[in-house]
Each structure stands twice: as C-alpha cells, then as structure tokens.
Amino acid sequence: MENSSNEITNPGPMQVYEDNLEKGEFRIQQCKDCGKHVFYPRQLCHYCGSSNLKWVAISGRGTVYSTSVVRRKPERGGDYNVALIDLEEGPRMMSRVMDVEPEEVAIGMAVSAHVGIIDETPAVVFYNKEQGDKAW
Amino acid sequence: MVASLRGSAAVVGVGLTEFTGMPGLNHMEIMAKAIERAVLDAGIDKNDIDGIFSANFVELLTPLTIAEYFGLNPTYMDGTNTGGSVFVNSLQSAAAALHLGLCNVALICYGSNSASGVFTHPPAMRTVEDVYKPRNPISPYALVAARHMHEFGTTKEQLAEVAVSARKWAQLNPAATMQDTLTIEEVVNARMIVDPLGLLDCCLVSDGGAAMILVKSDRAKDFPKPPIYMLGVSSRTDHNIISAMPDLTVTAAKEAAAAAFTMAGVTPNEIDVVEIYDAFTINTILFLEDMGFCPKGEGGNFVSNGNIAPGGSLPVNTNGGGLSCVHPGMYGMFLMIEAVQQLRGECEDRQVADAKLAACNGNGGFLASQVTAVFGTEETL
Ligand SMILES: [Zn+2]
Numbered sequence: 001m002e003n004s005s006n007e008i009t010n011p012g013p014m015q016v017y018e019d020n021l022e023k024g025e026f027r028i029q030q031c032k033d034c035g036k037h038v039f040y041p042r043q044l045c046h047y048c049g050s051s052n053l054k055w056v057a058i059s060g061r062g063t064v065y066s067t068s069v070v071r072r073k074p075e076r077g078g079d080y081n082v083a084l085i086d087l088e089e090g091p092r093m094m095s096r097v098m099d100v101e102p103e104e105v106a107i108g109m110a111v112s113a114h115v116g117i118i119d120e121t122p123a124v125v126f127y128n129k130e131q132g133d134k135a136w
Numbered sequence: 137m138v139a140s141l142r143g144s145a146a147v148v149g150v151g152l153t154e155f156t157g158m159p160g161l162n163h164m165e166i167m168a169k170a171i172e173r174a175v176l177d178a179g180i181d182k183n184d185i186d187g188i189f190s191a192n193f194v195e196l197l198t199p200l201t202i203a204e205y206f207g208l209n210p211t212y213m214d215g216t217n218t219g220g221s222v223f224v225n226s227l228q229s230a231a232a233a234l235h236l237g238l239c240n241v242a243l244i245c246y247g248s249n250s251a252s253g254v255f256t257h258p259p260a261m262r263t264v265e266d267v268y269k270p271r272n273p274i275s276p277y278a279l280v281a282a283r284h285m286h287e288f289g290t291t292k293e294q295l296a297e298v299a300v301s302a303r304k305w306a307q308l309n310p311a312a313t314m315q316d317t318l319t320i321e322e323v324v325n326a327r328m329i330v331d332p333l334g335l336l337d338c339c340l341v342s343d344g345g346a347a348m349i350l351v352k353s354d355r356a357k358d359f360p361k362p363p364i365y366m367l368g369v370s371s372r373t374d375h376n377i378i379s380a381m382p383d384l385t386v387t388a389a390k391e392a393a394a395a396a397f398t399m400a401g402v403t404p405n406e407i408d409v410v411e412i413y414d415a416f417t418i419n420t421i422l423f424l425e426d427m428g429f430c431p432k433g434e435g436g437n438f439v440s441n442g443n444i445a446p447g448g449s450l451p452v453n454t455n456g457g458g459l460s461c462v463h464p465g466m467y468g469m470f471l472m473i474e475a476v477q478q479l480r481g482e483c484e485d486r487q488v489a490d491a492k493l494a495a496c497n498g499n500g501g502f503l504a505s506q507v508t509a510v511f512g513t514e515e516t517l
Contacts, residue, residue: 065384082268082275092379094268118268119267123268
C-alpha cells in the first residue's frame with residue numbers, strides 16, 4: 001500500500017518543502033483524494049482529512065490578495081513589501097513582490113513565483129514582470 | 137445538547153492596577169495587586185478562590201505560579217492561551233466550571249510589565265511566514281486593513297475616527313494613559329509603521345494588571361457589589377497565521393457574536409455599551425460589522441462623525457480602549473472589567489446612562505481567536 005495513512009515518513013512535510021527550496025524548486029502538496037492543493041505543508045489534507053498527499057509542481061501564477069509596506073530605516077535595509085498571494089491552484093501564502101516598489105504593489109496584481117533568497121534563506125518570492133519562461 | 141450558561145455565573149469582584157509608573161515590578165507583582173483589589177471588591181478571603189484562569193505571553197505555567205504565589209489550593213485550573221482574547225474565553229470556561237461545581241469561586245486575572253519590563257515571548261512554532269519578516273503583530277492587521285480599504289473603500293480618515301473617538305472617551309477617564317486632544321489629521325499624518333497603519337492606528341504598550349471574581353448566580357447577592365451576570369458567551373477561531381485566514385475582511389467574531397447574542401436572547405440593537413479589542417483602528421471597524429452593529433463594509437461610515445465617541449449613538453470602548461487607555465500585551469481583561477463597571481454604574485464622567493446590557497469582543501493572535509460575551513444587570517436576567 002502506497003503511503004498508508006498511519007505510516008510516518010521521515011523527513012516530515014516541512015523539511016521536504018524546505019529541502020525542495022534549497023534545490024530551487026517550489027513544490028506544494030495536493031490531496032490524492034479530494035484533489036485540493038494544500039499549503040503550508042501538512043501531514044494531512046485539512047479539507048478532507050486524507051493523508052494521501054503528493055508533492056506537485058504548480059503554475060507559479062498568482063494574484064496579490066493584500067499588500068503592506070514594512071517601514072524600516074535605510075541603514076537597516078529600507079522599506080520592504082509583505083503581501084498575501086493567492087496561487088492559481090487555490091492556496092494563499094505570505095510572500096514579497098520583489099520587482100515593484102513596495103508601495104506600488106497593488107491588490108489584484110498578477111505575479112509569478114520564483115525561488116529567491118531572503119537573508120540567506122531560500123524563499124518563494126514573486127515578480128510582477130515576466131522573468132523568462134521558467135519561474136523556478 | 138449543551139446546557140445554556142445564560143445567567144449562570146456572575147461577576148462579584150473586579151480589580152485594576154494603575155497603567156503607568158510601575159518600573160521595578162514584575163508581571164506577577166502587578167497581577168498580585170489587581171487580584172488583591174478584586175478580592176477586596178468581592179469582600180472574600182483569598183483562600184475562597186478555588187478556580188484559577190490565567191495566561192500571558194511571558195510564562196507557560198501561569199496558574200501554578202498564581203496558586204503558589206497566593207498560597208491557594210485550587211480544584212480547577214485553566215491556562216489556555218488564545219492570545220489577548222483568552223480572558224473572555226476564560227469567562228466561558230469559568231462559567232462552565234462553576235455550573236458543574238468544579239470550582240466555587242473563579243479568578244480570571246492578568247498582569248504585565250510590557251512597558252517597563254523586558255518583554256520576551258516563550259517559544260512559538262516556526263511558520264512558513266517567518267522568512268518574509270512580517271512585523272508582527274502589526275503586519276497582519278495592516279494586510280487586513282489594506283484589503284478592507286480595497287473591498288469597501290474604507291479610508292485612512294475613517295480609521296482615524298476610531299482613534300479619535302477612543303481618545304475622547306479616554307479624556308473622560310482619569311485612569312486612561314492618553315489624555316491629550318487628538319485630531320483626525322494627526323492620526324492620518326502620523327509616521328507609517330506598516331502601511332496602511334501608522335503609529336496612531338496602533339494600541340499602547342502599557343504596564344497593568346486586572347482581575348475578576350465570579351461565582352454561581354444563586355449566591356451572587358451574598359457579595360457587597362451589585363452582581364453583573366454573564367448572559368452569553370461564545371468562542372471561535374478560523375486560522376492562526378494570517379495567510380490562513382479565509383477572508384481578511386470577515387473575522388470569526390461573526391459566528392462568536394451570533395452565538396453569544398443567541399445565548400443571551402438579545403440583539404445588537406438592545407446593547408447599551410460595547411467594549412471591543414482595539415489593538416489597531418481596523419479592529420473596531422471589523423468587529424462592529426461582524427457583531428452586527430452595522431452591515432459588512434459599512435464600518436468606516438459607522439464610526440465616522442463621532443458616532444462611537446461620547447455623545448454618539450453607540451458608546452464603544454468607553455474606557456479609551458487599547459488605543460488610549462491601556463494595552464499591556466493582552467487587553468481582554470480590561471474590556472470585560474470596563475463592561476462590568478459600566479453596568480454597575482461606577483464610571484462617573486464616562487458613565488453611559490442607564491446601561492443594562494454590555495457586549496464585549498476579545499480578539500487573540502492575528503484576528504485568529506474571537507470570543508464574544510454579553511453581560512447584564514439584575515433586571516436583564
Ligand atoms: Zn483532501
């Protein structure tokens with residue numbers, strides 16, 4: 001039986017997610033039973049309760065659901081954007097829109113995902129303008 | 137079928153500390169003074185307390201600390217932590233525990249030296265949001281405000297109306313921290329912290345302690361002060377981190393308030409005074425909508441033109457709120473105590489005339505925990 005519900009796999013879903021980011025890959029989970037995409041990474045589908053989750057590549061396309069500007073002194077790195085992005089596949093995630101001035105990021109703006117680096121940590125960030133064919 | 141707790145428990149004692157000028161006291165020492173004052177207010181012996189309900193952001197075993205510190209031998213302890221709403225949540229737990237006889241005298245309490253002490257959180261779970269460095273707790277509320285402005289046309293000026301109204305109430309409350317006059321322009325032009333929220337859209341950081349004593353209603357008249365009855369209470373959550381909130385413009389207070397009003401058998405238009413958790417100006421607008429005091433999206437208009445200020449149609453946050461009275465890390469105790477004091481008729485210059493019914497809404501985490509309570513005087517039972 002493939003991935004029976006009481007089987008513990010090691011590493012856990014959060015570690016798998018972060019390991020994928022280290023490789024420059026943005027993968028999220030999809031439920032094999034109800035079909036919904038699940039983010040953040042979990043041991044079970046929080047919609048239907050199934051533990052039959054698989055890791056999938058996604059389109060990377062998203063829309064800004066809300067946005068804010070964290071004000072920070074220039075000597076500490078200056079202002080930066082923190083936004084909520086609705087992925088085309090359904091889940092919402094926090095991120096930053098990187099190629100637009102922080103206060104110019106607008107709700108409804110189309111964005112695409114890339115694996116970038118924030119303070120030396122791999123992280124999914126978003127760009128408003130096309131950055132080539134492959135997002136990550 | 138859950139037995140209704142309507143009217144089953146009553147507040148018979150409350151205690152507050154001052155809100156400033158307590159450097160050199162730790163959170164337990166501040167809390168202890170509030171408990172001492174609540175015990176005095178209730179006319180009980182401290183050893184009568186056999187139920188302890190308390191949580192904070194600096195230690196994990198709070199009920200044990202309190203029992204030890206006061207030399208108590210409780211039969212029921214609850215250290216649940218849902219953030220700043222937890223004391224309203226505790227009201228539900230305490231009423232249930234009193235109803236079942238698990239304890240006979242319940243103490244709900246809090247103390248903090250957030251302003252003058254070193255504020256350290258106990259370890260929290262790492263989340264997928266951490267890497268983006270949201271400035272918590274402000275960032276989630278800024279994201280909510282931005283979305284509310286986008287969907288409903290809510291303006292910075294309308295957010296500012298909330299802060300100005302809170303200040304006007306504070307000016308009627310000698311205990312409130314902020315007493316200077318505040319204008320819409322000053323709030324709108326204040327330094328941005330996390331857009332769209334500026335410095336004066338954000339609550340205070342205070343010291344302060346608060347405590348409340350509850351008993352079963354059938355013995356509530358054995359105490360010196362007029363009992364204030366818990367008529368309804370309900371607790372809800374729909375997320376923890378802000379990216380998991382289903383709809384940024386609708387909080388779980390919608391369900392919590394509906395259930396609390398149903399238990400109480402009252403409707404929002406019967407409420408005389410409203411105390412809600414105004415950690416940020418957007419909160420007041422959201423909760424007034426979600427509790428049913430105005431339709432969704434019309435909160436900005438509702439708070440305008442002094443409608444929730446002294447002399448307005450609905451008295452809201454009559455102590456000056458978290459924005460202008462006190463906010464020591466967690467505010468949930470303070471809104472319940474203001475409700476009780478309004479219903480007792482103890483509020484002097486800020487007293488809402490003939491107040492019989494009060495509604496409270498506690499907010500915890502990043503709009504994650506919502507707990508609504510309805511209190512009433514003897515004649516509302
Ligand atoms: Zn599923």
